Amino acid sequence: MSAPRTILITGAAKGIGRAVAQDFAADAGNRLVLLDLDLDELQRWVADYPTAATIETHAADIADLASLRTLFNDLGKRLGYIDVLVNSAGICNENEPEDLDNWQRVIAVNLNGTFYVTSLCLPLLSRHGRIVNMASILGRAGKVRNSAYCASKHGIVGMTKALALDLAPRQITVNAILPAWVDTPMLQHELAVQASTSGQALADILRTAKRRLPLRRFILGEEVAAMVRYLASPEAGGVTAQSLIIDGGVGLGM
Numbered sequence: 001m002s003a004p005r006t007i008l009i010t011g012a013a014k015g016i017g018r019a020v021a022q023d024f025a026a027d028a029g030n031r032l033v034l035l036d037l038d039l040d041e042l043q044r045w046v047a048d049y050p051t052a053a054t055i056e057t058h059a060a061d062i063a064d065l066a067s068l069r070t071l072f073n074d075l076g077k078r079l080g081y082i083d084v085l086v087n088s089a090g091i092c093n094e095n096e097p098e099d100l101d102n103w104q105r106v107i108a109v110n111l112n113g114t115f116y117v118t119s120l121c122l123p124l125l126s127r128h129g130r131i132v133n134m135a136s137i138l139g140r141a142g143k144v145r146n147s148a149y150c151a152s153k154h155g156i157v158g159m160t161k162a163l164a165l166d167l168a169p170r171q172i173t174v175n176a177i178l179p180a181w182v183d184t185p186m187l188q189h190e191l192a193v194q195a196s197t198s199g200q201a202l203a204d205i206l207r208t209a210k211r212r213l214p215l216r217r218f219i220l221g222e223e224v225a226a227m228v229r230y231l232a233s234p235e236a237g238g239v240t241a242q243s244l245i246i247d248g249g250v251g252l253g254m
Helices: 015-025 039-048 065-079 100-124 147-170 185-198 202-211 221-231
Strands: 005-010 030-036 054-059 082-087 125-134 173-179 243-246
Touching: 005 015, 005 100, 015 030, 015 221, 030 039, 030 065, 039 054, 065 100, 082 100, 100 125, 100 147, 125 147, 125 221, 147 173, 147 243, 173 221, 185 202, 221 243
Parallel strands: 005 030, 005 082, 030 054, 082 125, 125 173, 173 243
Antiparallel strands: none
């Protein structure tokens, strides 16, 4: 019997991270290690969702390097190796240019945290391993009141390119996915805030948002998960240092 394929996913309790975990969970040959700050929510959906894969869950603040070291020491002793790392954890706090607190928090989680997890995972990552980083279309564009978020996602894109070159001798691929307008709790919260700020009805905000997309709909988490699955597959062994956009055409449709 072949060894299980071990897949570590951060930010797995909600949104894209959950969609990715659910996709990999359908394969009995997978062993999933799921991390999230909200362990209760993570364990709740794992308990309710039918899975073929074996799953273990852990509370993790990816901005806390000391606690991550303890966690990865334990994973190394028990599991021995990791085949696929999906860095999906992140926050989207808006910030004014003078807002140093949110700047530091967003950079700490989105950029530093992604690097911490990746660095600690590397000793466990097998030859021909895969790293998929969840960036954003704002890793290539700017947005008002989002200087911290944009900087963090631009940083992830740059880190992806550099790490891909560092790890190429080990045949480890490193790629980033840049989604836009994915129907997740994070997007719904952002649109609700816009509705509250502008005084518009949420339904009107939703209609306006969808009209901006050439496909006239939001991207589904399952569609992003399918892209992750491809990048983690043997067929994608020659794809590395790439930033793949899934945005419903909005980037070229504007």
